[in-house]
Amino acid sequence: MTAMTPPESALLHLDNVTRSFDVGGKRPLVAVRNVSLQIRPGEVVGLVGESGSGKSTIGRMAIALLPPTGGRVTFDGSDLATMAPADLRRLRQRMQIIFQDPWGALNPRHTIGRLMEEPLLLHTTLTAAQRRKEVITIAQRMQLGLSLLDRYPAQLSGGQLQRVCIGRALATKPDLLVLDEPTSSLDVSVRAGILQLLDTLRRETGVAMLFISHDLETIHALCDRVVVLYLGCEVESGPVDAVFKNPAHPYTQALLSAQLSADPTVKTRRQQLQGEIPSPLAAPSGCPFSTRCPIHEARCDSGLPPLRADVSGVHMARCLRLAPDQFPLATEHA
């Protein structure tokens, strides 16, 4: 028995998706291993993990920038892999991505106004006057002063540029927004404003989001659900409150305890991990976390542990040492 959403109600469905890369060695680099993930319309799902955990690869597969090498990605019921190029192009206006580095994402030789007009040119039949009007509306919603429209990216701050990127992404009124570390290159004081903007936009437009980050606080603040990745595997997932209050997987626990509280009176009791994430080329044969796990046992080295769910069916974790009474349910991934 599983309590997962039936695929038909999902906007985005990654079904048992694997992605490997040929890097010239004897073995391919497996960046994402058998990950299943669903995003319902209007839902905000966080993807968290360290570098090399496969977060960005999943984000790229979600919007057909990268095909999976195993499994299926469906958007609104249609399989992205078998879609005709013209249909895929039409579908692209419904899925948009925002990158970590807004400086790299915008053409430095175009004005902000032209950059914001570009998606309207590509995906709509609006006249020049209508496009201009629409750009002004979007700029106001992004809290960008209209005087900025005649400037070039180099004349704007990082926070302003990221607002331009968000405005561009939302110009075609997408159903899904993939955000790949949208605030990690920004200062804390600017970060709060961007998160506030994203939260407002999601409430006003109902856009679904796949929010990729290594910052747990940001995920907690913005997302409905969170998926924790380690070496390309889903190790834990569930509603943010359940995962953050009762992390079940030892990796999630270590990740949460490594957060440094910005309050000197709160002394974090850290569960320190030894070593670093192994190279995906030398991934352990058993549980991916076994090389650093503080509660590792011999049986953890044989095969990938199954994903098990708690009684609610929505909080899942992949660990052999889960308490059986708390995580009684086997899932379809097992």
Place this chain on the structure above:
Amino acid sequence: MNHPAPTSAKALDAANAILSIRGVHLAFASRDMQGAVRHAHVLNGVDLDVGLGRIVGLIGETGAGKSMTATATIGLLPPSAEVTGKILFEGVDLLSLQGAALDKVRGARIGFIAQNPRAALEPVTRVGDQLVRLIRAHSSLDAKAARARAIEILEAVGIPDPQARYRAYPHELSGGMAQRVVIAMALVNQPQLVIADEPTTGLDVTVQAQVLDLLQQLVRAQGAAALIITHDLGIVAQYCDDMAIMFAGRVVERGPVAQVFADPQHPYTRRLIAASRARIGSALTSMKSDPPDLFRQTKACVYADRCELAAAVCQTAPVEKPCTPAAPAHRVQCHLAQIP
């Protein structure tokens, strides 16, 4: 946090300071789009102290002048830099030192940890040889003794199998291991002061904690002082004894960490602390956050343009004053700070 500072509250007192930065101004000349010469005023009168054996966090946003303060201290400014003021280290003005005199201090009395460990290590030299070179530049140890010392410090920074890693090239190390080697290089000559510029920015969170724990433990064990540059208030709150907040090339507030967090006086400090704890949906209004214009030099308070409290008095620059008579180490530059 696991290693308390040896000295207590009065450590920011200049007499106790191992590093005392006084009124440092730094500008770079450049040309604007029309070809006219203009000056970027990067530092506008920085005052900062690092007490003996204290770990000081220097915090601020991009462009505030954090890294430039460190660069000026270790004498790595480019020749085009126009710098004035005093940077006193153990009583000697580093800005007046040149050549061999400066080399006696750098790498020996002051260790430096750069943000990007890969760029800080020479790519074509084995890490052990880089350490030996650094040891022998500042001591009379022979090659064999220097090698033993290099292996000893690699072990101290938690590098597994240091004998084998001695022969590794930087590209063979992971990011966390490379940063440990850089820490080893900074500490190998037992400096009195370690300057770390965003030491964990490129590292994953679980590795960040390991590296900061190590740095804190080694600095304490050697009785050294440290200046840690960061934009992460969590690092300051959890690892530092004192903190200094920079904005537009000035230190606008400084003091012991517990005191500044408990009773922040400068509007910018208050905003930084609030932003780091902000939750979505809280009453955080959209804030002005344009970066300050470094080309425009003003007589006003550097924060006046962004300050929600700015008044007429803020058109003149505030002078630094102690926040309470009881805690003279906590100092602020704000006309409007409510000081009893």
